[in-house]
Structure formats: C-alpha cells, structure tokens
Amino acid sequence: MNEKLSPETRALIKAQLTRRRFLAGAGAVGATAVLAACGGAKKEPGSASESSASDSSGTVRWANWPEYLDYDEKTQKYPSLETFIAASGINVVYKEEVNDNDEFYGKVQIKLEQGKDIGWDIVTLTDWMAGRWIRLGYAQAFDEGAIPNKENILAGLANVGFDPGRKSSLTWQSGFAGFGWNKEVIPGGIKSLDQLFDKKYKGRIEVLSEMRDTMGIILQYQGVDVSQPFTEDQFMNAVDFLEKQVADGIIRQVKGNDYLDDMESGDAVAVIGWSGDIFALANDNEGKFEFAIPESGGTLWSDNVLLPTPSTNKKNAQSVINNYYDPAVAAQVAAFVNYICPVQGARDEMEKIAPELVNNPFIFPDDATLAKVKVFRPLAPEEETTYSEAFASASGN
C-alpha cells in the first residue's frame, strides 16, 4: 500500500491512531480488557516461541498490519487474542509485520518459491496480493470443516474472483476507498472527481499509491465497471487522466497510508483515501474530516487471512481464524479497528458492546452503501505488470 519509506511513517501515524481508536472504542475495549484480565494472563504470546521458527509445537505465528486487532494500551496486549489463548491453550505470536503488500512479498517471496518456512502461519494480505499467493500456490487450502464459523462470512464476500468458494482465504477486514476531505477548507464536500481535481485545490490533493483504489475510482468515473473485464485502452485512458492531474500540479503526491499525515498537517485538503482512516482522523480532530464514497462509485477492498504453504501449523492456525469468525469476537475487533466487519451476526453482538456503532454504514454497510462500490477485478499477471508499470510512471516513478 505504501512507498518504500512509508512503513516507518505508517508506524508513526498508526502509533498516533492507537490512542484515537482506543478512545473511540473505549467502551468495547474496556469490557474486553476486563474479560482478558479474568481469564487471560496464563500465557505470554511471543515468549516461548520467538526462537522456534520452524517447529511444529503448535504455536501460531501471525503477521498482520499495524493496528488491525483490538489492543489494550494499558496491558499492551490484544484482549481477544488473550481470551482465545486462555480458552484454547493454543499459543499465538501476533506481530504487526505487514506494512505493505509489496514489501512483505519482497521479504518472503524467495522462501516461498523454495518451499521454506517463512516464519508465519497466518498472513494478512489485500485481495490482489492474496490472489497472487493463491495463483502461485503459496497459500494452503483450508481443511474441510476445520473452520466451521466460515459460513458466517458476509454473502458479498463469500465468493471472490481470486478465490472462488473461499477455499484458502477468508476476509480479515474490508474498507472503502473514496474521498476524504477537510471540512474547514471544503465545507461543500467532495462528491465527484471533478470536484476533487478542481483547480482551486491545486497542489493540495493526494491520491493513494494503491493502484486498484486510485485507478478503480478514476475508471468508474470514466464509466468503466472495474469488477468486470475492461480493456487495456480503458485502463490507459484512466492513466492518462491521472497523468494529466500530476502534470498540471493538481496532485501533490501519490502516497500510501501516510496521506493521513498530510491531511492532519493541512498540506493536503482532500484525498482518495480509506474509510476507517478518515473516520479515525475525524474522531481525533472534532469531526474536521469527512469521508464519502464517490457518486460514480468507490472501491471495496479486503484484507484476507491466508495460510502460507510451507507452514506446518495449519490445524491451530485454522482454529485462530475460526475464533475470529465468531460474531462476538468479530464485533470486539470491529469496535476497535473501525473497518467493515466481514462476519454475519457481529452486528447483533455489537449491540451489546457498542450500540452507537451498529448503524455505522462503514462498519456494517447497508445495501445502498454496497451498491456504490465495486471490487476491482483480478488482473492476469501480464496485465498486473503492464498496469502497475503505467500507474507507477504516471506517479513519477
């Protein structure tokens, strides 16, 4: 999702977000912290298994994105994970190891190619990258019946192009790409790309370096359905459109997650950004920021949990995934991360822990909201190369 530098920047931003999100979900987290305190202090994740990189002792090593699991700042633990560890006896080492799809892939690709243990039993990757892993045989198929809670997945996510029938991946969280803006500068809001790329805001607009989100929004603006096959010409038209905005100096930067920095500092007044991020930013700044899905359509992306092929801890890894597809646990996570919860029934559970979030369409999207977004279709390898080269060129590199 980011440029090379942004993992650190991202980590910095996320460190700030921790507090915001912690406050935002304080009710829920407070409750779970109590639960964790009651039953969870038995095992210290990470203590026993740091050194055992390739053993099959049952410790599940999970690589996830920063701030993507309920976290208690006081105890510095993940309450839902602690509860699971205490109940199941399965030790889990959870690390915020994935900062960027490409970067993570770069780190583990050679080992995957050689079939060697990559040090992780669960990895969390965005749709297209998950698709690449599945295509290359780097992800194991789930055992039949090993994840009974799998059936709780939202109908809209149950069948995706890159993994028909969800045989080897399950959604972790989803989110929307759309417009985020500073309400003090743009009180009228941003509804279309024309408004986003208005000359008034020249040099103060940023778009995501995540190609499928930025290009997905531009393509839909040009009337192309990104969930259906489109031609190279159509894609290149959209690239030309982006290139023009860059050349005209409208676009300040094409960035990863650190666009949040620029919104907060005022360097950027409007962006193509991610839903949960903008809400967290708004929470922290007295509602100064707003998010909306473009009129012409936004994108719906998901991050997925996968089991790397060389992992020998499949059984326990599946138990972990199964746990997070329990609606109550899923609600606990969703209340903290502010992204779309992929689990049916979590909404009812949310009623119990954070009723104010139940009607948030960006955590529990209604049909009207989902009708406004598309999932970017999977790209064939040669398309992926051609398109990402063109997108990178338009972004200056």
Added chain:
Amino acid sequence: MAIAHVSPGTSTHVQPERSGRKVPYLLMLPGLLWLAIFFIYPLINLAETSTKTRATTQETGAFVQTYRFANYIDAFIEYQDQFLRSFMYAFLATVLALAISYPLAYAIAFKSGRYKNILLILVVAPFFTSFLLRTIAWKQILGAEGPVVYVLRTLHLIGPDTTITASSFAVVMGLTYNFLPFMTLPIYASLDRIDPRLLEASGDLYSNGLTTFRKVTMPLSMPGVVAGTLLTFIPAAGDYINAAILGNPTTKMIGNVIDSRFFRIVDYPTAASLSFTLMAAILFLVVVYIRRSGTDELV
C-alpha cells in the same frame, strides 16, 4: 631519528621483514572478505539479473536469463528525466552544502576558540536521530501549518495557498541539509591541519587576509573540499528518501524509480540495469572530477 629508524632493522633484519610483509594482507583480510561477500557477490548477482527478461509465464517475479543488454538502453531512455534530475539535484545540493559548510568549517577551525568541541558536536548531532525521522521533521517544519509557512504568510511573502513542501526546492533543501555534515567535517579536518605558521609566513610576506586565504588556506583545504563534495554528491544522487517525503510526482529521482521497480512492480532486470547505469554514471563523474581537481592523494 635516523638512528632510531635504522637500529631495529639492523639487529633482526630478516625475520620482521618477512612477517611484516604478511601483516598488511592480514589486516586487509576482514575488509576484503566483507567486500567480497557484501559487495562483489551482490554486484555479480545484480549484473546477472540486469540482462534477464520476463519468463513466458508472465508470472510476477519470474525471469529468465536471455543476456538482453538492451535492458540498459530501454531503462535509460525511459527514465532519463529522473537520471538528469537526480544529478541536477545532487549538484545543486553539493554546491549549496559547500557554500554553507566552508564558512562554517572555517569558523570552527580558526575562530571558535574553546567552543570548538561543542560546535563539532553540534555538526554531528543530527546523526543521533535517524535520517528518515529528520526528513519527516522537515516536512512538518515546512508544512502548510508549520512555522515557516506561517511567518512567510504573515509577512505576505507568499500567498495564502502557497506551500513549500512537495516541490523541487524542498527536495534540494532536504538533500543539502541531510548531507551537510559530510561536507563540513572533511573541510574542517583539512583546515584544522593547516600549520598556523604558514599563515603567519604569508602575513610576513606582506599578503593581506584575502590573499592568504586564496593562496594558502584554500589550496591547503582542497583535499577536504574534494572529499566533502564527493561524500555529498554520491549519496545525494542516489537518494530517494528526500524526493519521496519532500517532493511531488514531478520531482522523483532515479532512486525512487529503482525502489519502485524492485519492490512495487517486481521488475528486477530494469531495477538492476538502472542501478548499474547509476553506478557507472557516478563513477564516471567522480573520476573526471578528481582528475580535474588534481587532488591525487585521494585516489
């Protein structure tokens, strides 16, 4: 001195001579091994990668060796703008750093008195925090809500919508700032080494301060200037952090392209050939520069 030099050699003539011959090699061994493992081997690897082409499967990251040297030409033609920009920015940053560093180093070496050590520590102090963090800090300082823009706006020196970051100015400024100590320290070292008696002699020969500087101080400080400019120019030309944090899409340098090719697009051959081209270009410029500046002791 002559006696001290000769006497140990005459008494035990043969033995120390022989072991003395091995010593330099033994001393060099760790360094050579280090270079072989972490420089020569990756370089060979990179060279091998640079002439590969995408496998027919078109799968991400799958390449076959076809000895396609045209990769170099293709990559250079496509990214010549970024190459040119990198060298231009690095040149500007070097000139600016020299303009700032020389007076600074001069003041520390000759005029700072008992504050010399404190000033030297201040020059090095930025290294106590990471390069990346310092660059991010500049982004905040120069940002739209930062102090610099606020002052300039209040003074009506810039318009209400003008920003400083995301521009070539910010990138060059960041490069200048980040590599300033590399320029200051070598210049300081060569200035500090100057024998004050030479300056006195110059004065005794009726030359004024300016002439003394021009004829004595400056020539004697040239090794420091050459070392400083090289230590600034070489990393600045290959830098990508400043352009990524302080720039915009039209100020990307060749480092950004190489980074993006390696990690985002997973196009190793293009990234490798660009790396080699950059290395060759820098080597060429450096050799020409050292030849022309005539400081042989550096080579």
